[in-house]
Amino acid sequence: LSCLRPKSTVAWSWLDRIMERGTADSSAVPDDTSSSHVVEVSLREVLCAGAVCWAAWRYFRYITCLRTYGRDMTAMAGKADLVIGRDDEIDRVIRILCRRTKNCAALVGAAGVGKTAIAEGLAQRIVAGKVPSKLAGARVIVLNLTAMVSGTTYVGMFEERMTDFLKKVAAARGKVTLFVDEMHMLLGAGAATGTHMDAANMLKPALARGHIRCLGATTDDECSKYIEKDPALERRFQIVHVEEPSTHSTISILHGLKPRYEMHYGLEILDGTIDAVVHLADRYIAGRRFPDKAIDLIDEAYTRIELGGENTVVAPDNVAQVVMDVTFIISTVCACHVVLCLN
Structure with a gap:
């Protein structure tokens, strides 16, 4: 910064x-120099x-x-996983952030579809220099509301911290983009008893004037339950809907993450295993979204093989065993489905 x-x-x-x-004494001064x-x-x-x-x-x-109250996401862009299949959403966020006013975007989607990954993709583009000049050299700072509220034992301490933080962000003159994960938590955060001055109300004036670029993320249910009930806050954000990726897109995402997992665990994963992971997760794991449930399934299969210490390759049978443990499905049913997936 x-x-x-x-x-x-x-x-x-x-x-x-x-x-x-x-350390020089007075004798070091030339004699012909006037006092x-x-x-x-x-x-x-x-x-x-x-x-x-x-x-x-x-x-x-x-x-x-x-x-103290934030985390620099651009500083850790090289350590984050590659963001695959979210180019349209990232481009939309960049266009919103480059606006003169109302330059704030809100990522709205189901839990596990990759909203935070889009913010990481934005940070990776900034580091790579693949952004417009208005965002060149900018930083993506994740607001830590827990640290902001923690220790505020007296009335006015939270307001002082929040005001000072927003002044520092505004002083960067557009070179800091504030990322608020779970942005619905702004409503009511730091509000004292009997007052309505919370983090959301303190943030509204700066967002309305365009002094602060902000990127938020929340789920559909929490957006309708909290954000939409505060029209003044809702109109300051441009909604970017993040849909669940298809099975084909999820397979591409897992292929992109494959080298990272192989390097971390030291185990090879077959291409057929990735297809089996996606189809088994789609068939047997309900109530969760892609790509989150597929990534969890492949991670669980890796740890099972690593703890067993017998195999060096993650096969579709290992994934079927994990699905059986998680969903209590009979192993023969999973095995038959694996055969159908591979064929």
Whole structure:
């Protein structure tokens, strides 16, 4: 976050001169230098050093505040899994964030469809430089509401923290995009008894003026239950619907994640196993969404093989055994379905 770092090399050179001459005595001053000139140069050095120290202090407070109540998603973009099949949603989010006003997007979809992965995909694009100039060099900061509320024993402490945090984000002048996962938690967060000043009401003015770029994520049920009941908050966000990926898209996602899992567990996974994972999850695991349930199933199969220590390859039979343990389906039924999937 170098937006507040002093960019003048002159100021830094004056500070270096003071540090180098800090141990020098008065004899180091030339005899032909007038006393008024010495006083003038010393004053300039002091003023420049003070400006540098003030800018450094502001930068330190800026970084400390963001690290205390947020997490830099762009700094961890290289460690996150690749985002596959969400290019349209990411492009839509980028177009919304580049708007002059109402530059806030809300990812709305069922749990497990990959809303947070879209935010990670945005961070990966920013790091790769595949974004418009308005988002170039920006940071995606995840707001930690738990840390913001924690320890607020006195009235006004939460408001002070939230106001200071929003000022730091606004001071970045568009170079910080705020990501609020489970954005419905903004309603009522930090509100004292008998007051309506919560995190959502404190965030509304900054969002209305376009001073802060914000990306939120919530489920369909929580959006209709909380967000839609607050029209003032709802109109500040542009809704981006995140649909559940198809079985074909889920297979592509698992193929993209395959190298990461093989490197982590040291086990090979067959291509037929990935097809079996998706079809078995679609057939027997109800109440959950792709790609979350397929990723959990393949992860469980990996751990089963790793703990057994007998095989070095994850086969479709291992996935069928996991499905049997999770859903209590008879193993012969799963085995027959695996054969049908492979054929």
